[in-house]
Amino acid sequence: MKELSKIALAVEPSTTLAIDSMFKQMKAEGLDVIGFGAGEPDFPTPEHIKQAGIQAIENNETRYTPAAGTVELRKAICQRLKEDCGLEYEPAQIAVSNGAKTCVYVALRALVNPGDEVILPAPYWVSYLELIQMVGATPVVVNASEAEHFKLTAEKLAAAITPKTKCIILNNPSNPTGMMYSREELEAIAKVCVEKDIYVISDEIYYRLAYDNREFVSFAALSEEAKERTLLINGVSKSYAMTGWRIGYVAANPKVAKVISNFLSHCAGSACSISQKASAVALAASQETVDEMRRAFEERRNYMVERMNSIDGVSCIKPEGAFYVMMNIEKLIGKELHGTVIRDADDFGNLFLKYGKVAVVPGTGFGAPYFVRWSYATSMENIKEGLNRLEKFLAGETI
């Protein structure tokens, strides 16, 4: 048979999968393992949103919708963007699809030609790297250290731009680092993007999860020039505990939004009509449940960060948003633990699972080989026990 697509064959399975499948295997064997890999809220979807979905089925709202999403949902998105981010968009500038992940893909599809370069700040969410390659573009990874709070600077961005650069992917607040850009940092980045004529795919899916009363600034809200070149990505997964409903969206200038909507009309049809109804209610109703979840995440973050920094051999900086902590394991590199010399985060992750019965995500797949990511989208009880285990594991004990 003929060879499959070169682009498709080059797609790597998620690097978080190896530890995750070991974790699941151990759990299936009845072992007492705790997972900190979750990329989704552990809360159920709030009741009023679930009821809206049930109602949509009862009302026979079960047919195709416009390719870019129902007018009701797109209006609700515009209203939320206005209230939360001070942004003015028309429904025609919004394209809804099956989760923010698909939206990043179609945003890239709308922008790049094969051979174009896309700037990707590291540590990055692992799917970005694959998605860039899936559209035939070349990722240009720009590293940001822990001392830089894992954030891209305008200087580093400017240095990475070539005549082939088409866009940059920014994720604020960030998965995997949990860090957030300040208004000044974003303004400096926007200045470079405008001067050099670069588009910005700004993934703001964690925007409602900002702690310590920190101001979240949407990239598109910086200026009219910034808004013109921003493809804003967002969705309901993280803010409303709706990961399984699969609704995300892109907001962009009318020309880009139209191109994306044309693309979606052929490759996706429309997103699920029932999920769209539930999402419209999620966005339009009282936001109290979002705040409740945020408060719970903030409490967990505070505990995790303080405890982690009290344990010898590891440390972390305090994340400002999302629900992840990047634990620094540099001090453990080259040391022997449980009979094995630790070379990188993969070694650490494997050993910690085997001897500590805790699954974390090695940063190797995020472009951060001396860090592991802990998600605190799990119960306080699990967090406390996970950190007890970390302490014992590092002291050479086996769980």
Ligand SMILES: Cc1ncc(COP(=O)(O)O)c(C=O)c1O
């Ligand atoms: C940075 C980032 N963007 C997008 C997504 C995907 O969101 P969705 O569930 O809407 O596809 C995730 C999920 O983990 C994420 O971490």
